Amino acid sequence: MQKVHIALTEAVPPPLHGDVQSKLAFLDNRLSSALLNAAGTAIDAVASQALSSDERDALEAKAQALVTSMCDDAFIPDIRTLSERRGAMRFSDDPMPDLLARREVVQEGEGFFAIGPLLTGVMDYLEVRLTGIAKEQGAAPYRFPALISSSYLEKVQYFKNFPHSLAFVSHLNANVEDIDRFAREAHCCGPIIKVDPAVMAAPKAMLSPTICHHLYHMLEGTRIDETGFVATAFGHCFRYESRNMNALERVWNFTMRELIFVGDEDFVEAGINRAREAFEEVLADLDLSYAIMTANDPFFVGTYRDQAAYQAAFELKYEVRAPLPYSGHSIAIASQNSHRNFFGRTLAIRDHHGDHACTGCFGVGYERLALAFVAQHGIDRDHWPATVRDILSSHVPRGGFSEQEKA
Known part of the structure; x- marks a missing residue:
């Protein structure tokens, strides 16, 4: 585990704290947590593995880009x-x-x-x-x-607006060799199914x-x-x-x-x-x-x-x-x-x-x-x-x- 402190170049406006915090869950899959501080001036993260200096710099740049894209010239609404x-x-x-x-x-x-x-x-x-x-x-x-x-969701711009929340549905290839291979080799490591992705069919539907x-x-x-x-x-x-x-x-x-x-x-x-x-x-x-x-x-x-x-x-x-x-x-x-x-x-x-x-x-x-x-x-x-x-x-x-x- 490695703590990473990222000082932001500009503070996140208070009305946007919740939305920015929710997106930090998608910042990097090597992080076990990423929290915007109360002032909105920094992100304190915990990496599940040691990061090199270059990796830390890349992570900080990614965090800055995420915050900037959401907050720069953002419309700050009055909550009614x-x-x-x-x-x-x-x-x-x-x-x-x-x-x-x-x-x-x-x-x-x-x-x-x-x-x-x-x-x-x-x-x-x-x-x-x-x-x-x-x-x-x-x-x-x-x-x-x-x-x-899936084609409907693409048509109504769900892919563009909410890609982070999508859940895909797949199945094994309709191929007896791939099905047999899955039955012999597939196993779980915690919640993760360990299987060669080549035996899986491309998703044709999504969970609604x-x-x-x-x-x-x-x-x-x-x-x-x-x-x-x-x-x-x-x-x-x-x-x-x-x-x-x-x-x-x-x-x-x-x-x-x-x-x-x-x-x-x-x-x-x-x-x-x-x-x-x-x-x-x-x-x-x-x-x-x-x-x-x-x-x-x-x-x-x-x-x-x-x-x-x-x-x-x-x-x-x-x-x-x-x-x-x-x-x-x-x-x-x-x-x-x-x-x-x-x-x-x-x-x-x-x-x-x-x-x-x-x-x-x-x-x-x-x-x-x-x-x-x-x-x-x-x-x-x-x-x-x-x-x-x-x-x-x-x-x-x-x-x-x-x-x-x-x-």
Whole structure:
């Protein structure tokens, strides 16, 4: 292990600290950590191997280039709070150690977790409420696969804007010799599969990073009638976040329900606003503290500055952020996104006027909301809000298993 201190030529503006810190996870795969200091003036990193003087110089140059590309002449937005609520927040400890000890949460691999009955009950409650909101909005129900077309993601510029989060799907070559070789030689070294990459086929699909893209793909080349179009779907989403993956706060595989709106601009904006307002009623029943704030997507370094400025200038994205008392930070548990006519132009989707249709979505992350709930209320159901406790009491068992049974 080797510590590396990198003094930055210019300080990172405070509003950009979070975005820069998230990208430092992708700075270099030889680093086990890389932290921007509180002043934004330096990066303190730890390399997993000794670096030569030239390697340290190259690493410092790479870090300077990353920060410059994100911050030089960057648009610094004023973060606007749309609404907020202060709940009881009766709990202040980190719930994860207890959840792990009780095997209510089990980490199966880097960034993916199995969820037990306790949090599943909270997520089931959320699902009932959100499907009710979708029904009130007249949303048509859809089901989408975990896989998504790689050519579609390229067309809508996902390769360009979010390459760091992509997850690729492959398989063995349809060749009996390669399959036999894999069966004889492949083995795992920790989580890594050791295998000759020559036996693997080139990826033809990807794991889906979000829900709404599937609907836009389905609507390519269509025309939306004057009533507009509303859909809803629940599914698994996959976004790789390297060292940022931490407990349930950031995961590689998560679940989400979205309400998706397609039509003219007024229809879309009214729809996503109604969905957000209805969701706030759910949060009130959960007695959750939260704030709804302007935000931007986690664009990659090369496109971050321009794309984030565009989103911020037109307030195209809002996040519902719930505080985690144990950490002093907050996490986004839901987001409201307006894409204007980007997908309409890119995919030739027209509204009833014949113009390129606008799109927007409101999505809720189930694991994050469940984490925020137990972070604020604890894992003792007797201390939960009565509305949730009464609904869950009938189907969330209080029992578990002993260490002997676990073994």
